[in-house]
Amino acid sequence: MRDVQEQRHIYYDRDLKIEAYNLSGIVQKFPNHFHDFYVIGFVEGGKRHLWCKGDEYDLTAGDLILFNPRDNHCCAPINGEILDYRAVNIEAGVMRQAVKEITGRDYLPHFRQNVIYQSDIAQSVAELYNVILYQAPKMKKEEAYFFLLEQVLQEYAEPFDEADIPEPKPEIKILCSYIEAHFSENIMLDCLAAKVNFSKSYLLRSFTKQVGVSPYRYLQNIRLERAKKYLEEGIAPVAAACMAGFADQSHFTNFFKEYTGVTPKQYQRIFVKEPGDGK
Template sequence: MKQGSRTIRYDEQLHLEAYSFEGVAQSFPQHFHAYYVWGYAAQGERLLTCCGKQLTLAAGETVLFNPGDDHGCVQSSEAALHYLALNVPPETMARLAQELTGSEQLPRFAPAVVSDREAAYYLRSLHALIMNGAQAFAKEEALLLLASLLLERYGAASCPAAAASDTAVEKACAYMQEQFAQRLTLENICRAAGLSKSSLLRSFTRAKGVTPYRYLQTVRVSRAQKLLESGETPATAALLTGFADQSHFTNTFTNFIGLTPGSYREMFLKAGREYE
């Protein structure tokens, strides 16, 4: 029987594990874990037994297992399983719960299988960030967005949004505008704004229409444009605007602008030569 590919990565910054199964046809007997499992079926269909209930996990659906939930599954379609998941230890979940609800009480999620496009999108996005070794800021933000959504919709208790003033959001913006070249973290920005991480994330996104991380990326790309326009090299622009490395700078800049930093710089150099 073809075993398919399996990839696992432990993220030391988020304190959780991401893994993927692709092309896997094997069955999994009833078992349980000491941690939460948030999973997404990208392909394939499984007959799932969880806590005595018979369920179907179809492509596009998400599973939510609590610590101690017994579960097992068998393949029920011709397509082999392609499955992405996050294993979240209770201590990591407790920190998330404290941040998002003000209490470290561990939640219980239900039902075990949900059809939720938004939850699936956030889970896939976070999984990709971890697998690709993204910066801590982007990963932490993605984790908070996912955990907040799951707690609000499927947790034992709702997670009401905390109130925050426009002044606090503007403080966060000002801090990022001033310190964009530094290695910023979500904690740095929250301290400057005087808000908790969850409060800032909700209030900032509501007020600005983008997350704090996307806002910071926009500031950095905007400043890099000015540097490139003045003739600075892409390497120097990346260094002066706080990007982790040249590859990250090039990818982000290209995604935002539609041109590589080198091509963008060349446009202005060419324009300058034309006017000499």
């Protein structure tokens, strides 16, 4: 029986326009999924087995994690150890603006590595998290933010357009676009297969291999990202669930927590309260 209290905190900084994220005392397994934003995080305590884009890693305290938008990943505890984890989430538009400030060039970066073992940069992530949590002056937050990004960009990133990234074939791109446009509808596998003249079996194999997640998992991820936007706009969770295509509120809440580590209400709260106003 664990005597460590589970805690889940997420804050939104309106000056930097980024999220600061902390999970502690967690044994939850996170299923295969992706984000539409960049993630820079580190393991503060515990051990985790991470699967990311077909590669596997055993993570321990001090290991840095870098996710590009749409990098599919999942993780699970090792030997039941609890996880302490901190991260900052940066939307693509916000990242592009920061990169231009730092490099003088207008581009989106691509992280070449997803895991850097025992990285000194982990301390910079912790510093940025702390100045956001304690509502430091804007100048101090900006210093911590740009210092962190400059380190990561110099050592582990390249312009996205210059990166050698395998892309899905045209047929799979058509399916992705269709799912993104019709996420709130009851999309059937027969419909997807007919659009590209694939058998259902071949579609499942091809889509999962090229995208990293199955068509249904892709749909659920798109729905989740849309629901998060609705919550950020102040739309009630029950309405956000319906608008995003989830069957019911209970399913939405369970799914949201399974993928993000927090409930829809906890997530929405960060956009109506300043960091530190309540946990």
